[in-house]
Amino acid sequence: MNVKRVTLYHVVMRLRSPFVTSLETVQDRDVIIVEVEDADGVIGWGECVAFSTPWYTEETIKTCWHMLEDFLIPSILSATIEHPDQVSTLFEHVKRNHMAKASMEMAIWDLYAKRQRISLSKALGGVRTKIEVGVVVGTEKMSDCLKMIEAYMEQGYKRVKVKIKPENDYEWLKEIRRHFPEIPLMADANSAYSLKDVERLKALEEFQLMMIEQPLASDDLIEHAFLQKQIKTPICLDESIATYHDAKVALELGSCQVINIKIGRVGGLTAAKRIHDLCQKYHVEVWCGGMLETGISRAHNIALASLPHFTIPGDISASSRYWEKDIIIPEIIVNNGEVDVPDRFGIGIDVDRNTLAKKAVYRQIFE
Ligand SMILES: O=C(O)CCC(=O)C1=CC=C[C@@H](O)[C@@H]1C(=O)O
Ligand SMILES: [Mg+2]
Numbered sequence: 001m002n003v004k005r006v007t008l009y010h011v012v013m014r015l016r017s018p019f020v021t022s023l024e025t026v027q028d029r030d031v032i033i034v035e036v037e038d039a040d041g042v043i044g045w046g047e048c049v050a051f052s053t054p055w056y057t058e059e060t061i062k063t064c065w066h067m068l069e070d071f072l073i074p075s076i077l078s079a080t081i082e083h084p085d086q087v088s089t090l091f092e093h094v095k096r097n098h099m100a101k102a103s104m105e106m107a108i109w110d111l112y113a114k115r116q117r118i119s120l121s122k123a124l125g126g127v128r129t130k131i132e133v134g135v136v137v138g139t140e141k142m143s144d145c146l147k148m149i150e151a152y153m154e155q156g157y158k159r160v161k162v163k164i165k166p167e168n169d170y171e172w173l174k175e176i177r178r179h180f181p182e183i184p185l186m187a188d189a190n191s192a193y194s195l196k197d198v199e200r201l202k203a204l205e206e207f208q209l210m211m212i213e214q215p216l217a218s219d220d221l222i223e224h225a226f227l228q229k230q231i232k233t234p235i236c237l238d239e240s241i242a243t244y245h246d247a248k249v250a251l252e253l254g255s256c257q258v259i260n261i262k263i264g265r266v267g268g269l270t271a272a273k274r275i276h277d278l279c280q281k282y283h284v285e286v287w288c289g290g291m292l293e294t295g296i297s298r299a300h301n302i303a304l305a306s307l308p309h310f311t312i313p314g315d316i317s318a319s320s321r322y323w324e325k326d327i328i329i330p331e332i333i334v335n336n337g338e339v340d341v342p343d344r345f346g347i348g349i350d351v352d353r354n355t356l357a358k359k360a361v362y363r364q365i366f367e
Contacts, residue, residue: 002038003111004039004077005367007037010030013028014324021138033356036076048061049292050264056239067100068100072094072100072104088105105268105270120347121306124304127306128305131338131341133158134161134317135160140168149183159184160186163189189213192215201215201227202230234256236258239265244266244275262289263297263304273304287305294327298319302342319332328349
């Protein structure tokens with residue numbers, strides 16, 4: 001494959017309602033859409049899921065645009081790529097900057113699958129034609145939270161994820177369980193706790209959570225291993241797992257029982273697949289996390305989540321969960337808690353160029 005043109009779109013999408021976490025509230029979602037075109041006019045699409053400010057990881061839309069423009073795109077335009085697995089090697093001269101790298105690598109995977117005339121799912125080794133999906137309730141108003149959970153359970157979502165922090169955990173979960181004693185429920189702390197909160201976290205065992213996601217520091221593995229020995233609720237790691245090596249150390253230390261794999265956080269689909277394979281070997285469950293992204297990144301997530309060891313419903317909700325109108329055709333639809341894995345070539349959806357153009361605040365072409 002020889003990429004002849006790369007187009008970057010800075011897209012701004014207003015969420016249907018603010019998304020509240022222990023660290024930040026997101027109302028307008030900035031993303032970078034990456035479009036690659038080869039000499040035969042075949043197009044591949046990727047998405048940079050960094051946020052506008054460095055609250056989740058150190059990357060932002062601005063740092064990613066800089067990495068893409070000044071380092072990653074020049075490497076791609078001057079390379080002949082036989083297989084997308086080579087992209088991470090091509091980018092070795094750039095340290096970390098995983099979300100920037102992933103956005104380009106995803107586009108190359110989409111281009112590759114289209115040139116091979118297979119779905120991205122098949123190109124990755126996917127085995128499912130449908131995937132079970134969960135949904136995230138990111139609000140701090142209990143009345144809204146209960147209404148949203150009611151609505152999502154009616155739509156058939158297979159599990160619900162809520163946000164917790166020390167100021168808002170036991171009573172919050174108790175009220176949710178009072179209304180929904182049986183639903184599969186998990187909680188994401190986004191590093192809001194420390195080891196001084198062991199008793200507080202132990203008390204949450206009462207609520208039979210599927211898991212607690214990232215309770216401690218975003219770069220920690222050691223303290224999570226200590227905490228996991230103190231509490232029965234499975235720990236799931238998100239921010240702490242930025243690389244295959246992080247996953248290996250976490251599995252060896254027993255830092256977690258579940259890993260939330262996000263393509264952007266780990267640097268691309270090749271790394272995501274390696275972590276999936278490693279967890280399969282260690283019998284540690286994985287699920288595919290979301291990043292409040294458009295349907296382009298969701299389409300990549302769906303392909304990834306079709307791999308055999310993705311056994312827990314991921315954060316892969318319908319386009320309508322966040323967007324009045326998504327930038328893909330067809331939009332992501334959830335039927336009875338499941339999403340079809342497209343069998344069309346590549347990511348299996350088309351980009352709605354009119355809506356993309358409307359939502360893009362800036363566009364730049366690199367040849
Ligand atoms: O994309 C989705 O549907 C859920 C996104 C989501 O829960 C998160 C995205 C980014 C940071 C966090 O707030 C949270 C997470 O940590 O998983
Ligand atoms: Mg998380």
